[in-house]
Amino acid sequence: MVRHGDDSENLLGRVCEAVGCGQPLLIQGSGSKAFYTGPCEALPLPDRGPGQVSTLAHTGIVHYEPTELVLTARSGTPLAAIETLLAESGQMLGFEPPHFGPGATWGGTVACGLSGPRRPWGGSVCDAVLGCRIVNGRGEALSFGGEVMKNVAGFDVSRLMAGALGTLGLLLEISVKVLPRPECETTRCFEWSLADARKRMVQWGASGLPVTGMAWDGRLYLRLAGPERAVSAAARRAGGDPMAPAEAFWNGLREQTHGFFYGVGDLWRLSVPPAADIVSLPGEWLVDWGGAQRWLRTADAYPFEVFAAAHAVGGHARLFRAADPGAMRCAPLAPALAALQRRVKSAFDPAGIFNRGLWPEAS
Amino acid sequence: MSLPERSVDRAVFLRELRRVLPAEALLSEPEDLRPFECDALSAYTALPWIAVLPDTVEQVQAVLRLCHSRGVPVVARGAGTGLSGGALPVSDGVLLSLAKFNRILEMDAANRVARVQPGVRNLAISEAAAPFGLYYAPDPSSQVACTIGGNVAENSGGVHCLKYGLTVHNVLQVTLLTIEGELLTVGSLGLDGPGYNLLAVINGSEGLLGVIVEVVVKLLPVPETARTLLAAFDSIEAAGDAVAAVIGAGLLPAGLEMMDNLTLRATEEFVHAGYPVDAAAIVLCEMDGMAEQVDAEVAFARRVLEAHGSLEVRESRDEAERRKFWAGRKAAFPAVGRIAPDYYCMDGTIPRKRLAEVLGRIGELSERYGLAVGNVFHAGDGNLHPLILYDASRAGELERAEALGEEILTLCVEVGGTVTGEHGVGVEKLNPMCVQFSAPELRQFHALKAAFDAKGLLNPGKAVPTLARCAEFGHVHVHGGRLRHPELERF
Numbered sequence: 001m002v003r004h005g006d007d008s009e010n011l012l013g014r015v016c017e018a019v020g021c022g023q024p025l026l027i028q029g030s031g032s033k034a035f036y037t038g039p040c041e042a043l044p045l046p047d048r049g050p051g052q053v054s055t056l057a058h059t060g061i062v063h064y065e066p067t068e069l070v071l072t073a074r075s076g077t078p079l080a081a082i083e084t085l086l087a088e089s090g091q092m093l094g095f096e097p098p099h100f101g102p103g104a105t106w107g108g109t110v111a112c113g114l115s116g117p118r119r120p121w122g123g124s125v126c127d128a129v130l131g132c133r134i135v136n137g138r139g140e141a142l143s144f145g146g147e148v149m150k151n152v153a154g155f156d157v158s159r160l161m162a163g164a165l166g167t168l169g170l171l172l173e174i175s176v177k178v179l180p181r182p183e184c185e186t187t188r189c190f191e192w193s194l195a196d197a198r199k200r201m202v203q204w205g206a207s208g209l210p211v212t213g214m215a216w217d218g219r220l221y222l223r224l225a226g227p228e229r230a231v232s233a234a235a236r237r238a239g240g241d242p243m244a245p246a247e248a249f250w251n252g253l254r255e256q257t258h259g260f261f262y263g264v265g266d267l268w269r270l271s272v273p274p275a276a277d278i279v280s281l282p283g284e285w286l287v288d289w290g291g292a293q294r295w296l297r298t299a300d301a302y303p304f305e306v307f308a309a310a311h312a313v314g315g316h317a318r319l320f321r322a323a324d325p326g327a328m329r330c331a332p333l334a335p336a337l338a339a340l341q342r343r344v345k346s347a348f349d350p351a352g353i354f355n356r357g358l359w360p361e362a363s
Numbered sequence: 364m365s366l367p368e369r370s371v372d373r374a375v376f377l378r379e380l381r382r383v384l385p386a387e388a389l390l391s392e393p394e395d396l397r398p399f400e401c402d403a404l405s406a407y408t409a410l411p412w413i414a415v416l417p418d419t420v421e422q423v424q425a426v427l428r429l430c431h432s433r434g435v436p437v438v439a440r441g442a443g444t445g446l447s448g449g450a451l452p453v454s455d456g457v458l459l460s461l462a463k464f465n466r467i468l469e470m471d472a473a474n475r476v477a478r479v480q481p482g483v484r485n486l487a488i489s490e491a492a493a494p495f496g497l498y499y500a501p502d503p504s505s506q507v508a509c510t511i512g513g514n515v516a517e518n519s520g521g522v523h524c525l526k527y528g529l530t531v532h533n534v535l536q537v538t539l540l541t542i543e544g545e546l547l548t549v550g551s552l553g554l555d556g557p558g559y560n561l562l563a564v565i566n567g568s569e570g571l572l573g574v575i576v577e578v579v580v581k582l583l584p585v586p587e588t589a590r591t592l593l594a595a596f597d598s599i600e601a602a603g604d605a606v607a608a609v610i611g612a613g614l615l616p617a618g619l620e621m622m623d624n625l626t627l628r629a630t631e632e633f634v635h636a637g638y639p640v641d642a643a644a645i646v647l648c649e650m651d652g653m654a655e656q657v658d659a660e661v662a663f664a665r666r667v668l669e670a671h672g673s674l675e676v677r678e679s680r681d682e683a684e685r686r687k688f689w690a691g692r693k694a695a696f697p698a699v700g701r702i703a704p705d706y707y708c709m710d711g712t713i714p715r716k717r718l719a720e721v722l723g724r725i726g727e728l729s730e731r732y733g734l735a736v737g738n739v740f741h742a743g744d745g746n747l748h749p750l751i752l753y754d755a756s757r758a759g760e761l762e763r764a765e766a767l768g769e770e771i772l773t774l775c776v777e778v779g780g781t782v783t784g785e786h787g788v789g790v791e792k793l794n795p796m797c798v799q800f801s802a803p804e805l806r807q808f809h810a811l812k813a814a815f816d817a818k819g820l821l822n823p824g825k826a827v828p829t830l831a832r833c834a835e836f837g838h839v840h841v842h843g844g845r846l847r848h849p850e851l852e853r854f
Contacts, residue, residue: 159563230656271553314552
């Protein structure tokens with residue numbers, strides 16, 4: 001077990017110093033997801049240099065108890081190290097997070113809140129979070145939640161940190177629930193059009209098959225997992241052709257190394273009800289999460305068209321990889337909700353120290 | 364957070380409410396207010412100032428706007444089945460019942476979601492989803508009566524949390540009204556929402572952040588089959604080790620429950636579930652899913668339980684027997700209620716590996732206080748329900764039970780757990796909250812509350828203790844030599 005690199009005193013000191021002189025801080029891990037967050041104003045003060053604080057020296061798995069299904073790690077710990085350790089005990093992160101770079105850190109994974117193909121069945125980053133230690137924008141080190149599955153003492157601040165892009169506090173440690181790795185996994189594929197694939201995904205979603213992935217890229221892919229006997233029985237019921245090896249496909253989907261993601265233009269992510277019929281938008285589609293996450297690669301869609309299409313079916317859209325880094329990434333929130341979000345930001349970071357200019361603060 | 368200042372006379376305020384509510388939706392006579400004086404934690408009672416039972420969002424909005432402008436506190440209430448006094452009225456505030464919001468608005472089988480009003484009962488959702496082969500997973504023991512709005516407010520659990528999660532894992536979207544009467548939609552009909560993940564804090568916010576007027580819940584396919592193992596052990600330690608081994612072996616049971624000897628005896632006498640009454644503890648372990656999956660997992664779990672000292676493992680042969688195994692567990696609280704005039708149910712969560720130690724120390728505390736304690740345990744997720752047996756008619760016994768309860772919760776925090784796993788803080792666990800959280804942490808909670816409700820009008824005095832209360836709280840807890848509230852004067 002890795003037990004080194006507690007840099008929390010230094011990190012706390014850096015935040016306190018920044019709070020003291022009102023210097024905005026850009027919290028940085030490995031930078032593997034900088035494309036996703038977009039540009040951030042790390043304003044250098046005239047006499048102080050740029051306000052950056054790195055979590056990379058704050059590493060180590062603080063606690064891992066396979067029989068409790070709980071792992072706690074410091075924010076600078078490489079995601080790969082965590083996944084390796086879990087695999088040694090036959091466990092995994094249920095949310096199958098993308099790395100988007102070899103150095104992806106634990107803190108960045110939680111702060112960006114991105115989940116992979118298993119998400120609809122294994123839960124999201126937010127679902128997995130059980131507790132955290134943070135430094136808030138008053139320079140206070142605080143603990144919320146813990147290392148137990150059920151905990152309703154106080155507001156669930158830990159889960160609020162997932163996806164907040166570090167705008168509410170600097171993450172020091174995060175505890176999550178982990179899951180057993182299935183004994184066996186298999187992928188079936190089907191030559192179906194998008195319309196047929198959507199119908200089939202709805203059926204499978206309600207079928208009780210042990211599904212852990214459903215995606216369409218011109219072909220439909222169904223990933224099944226569980227005890228060997230159950231997986232073979234499920235595969236027989238579902239039909240289709242076996243796909244071997246399938247790991248490269250799911251990895252490519254998760255890390256966006258699949259050919260679809262190499263095209264020109266913008267990459268949009270639409271989070272929508274799985275069976276939703278989305279109005280036609282110009283571009284190419286790839287469907288993940290059994291229909292609940294749709295990727296649109298386009299050079300021709302207007303942002304407001306995409307926002308409106310997602311909104312019309314009760315979902316939302318975000319410009320995930322922008323051809324123009326300065327482009328608008330998400331639709332403005334309803335005014336009352338936007339005002340509330342700003343007040344929530346102020347409740348944690350009254351002076352606006354952390355990751356100034358990053359969405360969702362800016363929304 | 365300052366206490367709200369009400370600036371209006373009752374008669375005047377009633378007149379103002381009459382303008383926005385039909386007469387039958389407004390209650391002000393003591394005999395009409397009586398039914399609202401407590402929730403399921405009946406040791407605490409208070410008559411509300413006024414009670415309202417609106418049946419449209421516009422009416423709720425109008426009531427909230429009035430309360431906000433006049434500085435009148437508001438306590439929202441569902442079915443009143445909560446166990447921590449979260450729906451206890453405040454004597455100078457409006458009790459807002461959402462009982463009339465009892466309609467299922469939409470069953471969307473293709474997207475596997477249900478859109479419901481907050482007063483819909485938990486079980487009613489699963490009943491309405493059943494024709495589509497779907498159900499709503501969280502199943503608190505009160506699911507026949509409790510409402511989804513209350514479930515969201517408390518982030519309710521149940522016996523299937525290990526595999527299927529809490530309320531927070533099964534809610535996609537919440538529409539709520541702020542105290543200022545603003546309508547907000549949080550989350551989306553997809554699997555995540557834009558901006559901060561406010562759903563995370565709304566689930567379990569105990570009515571402090573907003574009034575929920577609509578909820579979209581996730582539905583799951585009804586498992587093709589389910590089978591339960593009942594394993595007996597000659598010690599609590601052995602039972603705890605066996606549970607750890609089941610999880611360590613890579614199984615994720617749908618339910619994993621434990622009962623100690625006192626509780627299983629009381630239960631057996633009550634419902635005759637066929638429990639082995641000589642066992643020190645029993646473990647119930649349920650697998651669900653596709654038939655082939657359940658076959659494989661049950662066989663594996665049986666081997667693990669047997670290899671870890673189980674004296675006897677029974678397997679439910681059919682649905683009737685499976686229900687019988689569960690009947691005992693589900694009747695545990697009323698069963699204990701039969702062997703003592705009163706019982707006080709605690710709700711701590713602990714890391715499972717500390718179970719034997721914690722139960723040992725609860726045994727010592729039980730002797731010291733002269734009060735018996737039975738234990739039921741959601742073993743899969745570490746949620747422990749010690750049931751303290753007492754007799755309220757004997758002078759001082761309630762106070763002794765409460766003091767024992769607080770010691771148990773302090774013990775839970777000491778071993779790395781929490782003072783409430785699923786019942787909520789309400790009014791009941793305000794003092795133990797001072798043990799679990801430091802002053803800056805409590806201040807952060809109050810700041811978050813103020814972002815939603817700057818005047819502190821929604822469910823005041825619940826869930827998060829004031830710093831002053833923690834300072835006054837008899838026990839000032841010192842952890843690792845650090846005083847929890849060094850900034851406050853001691854008297």
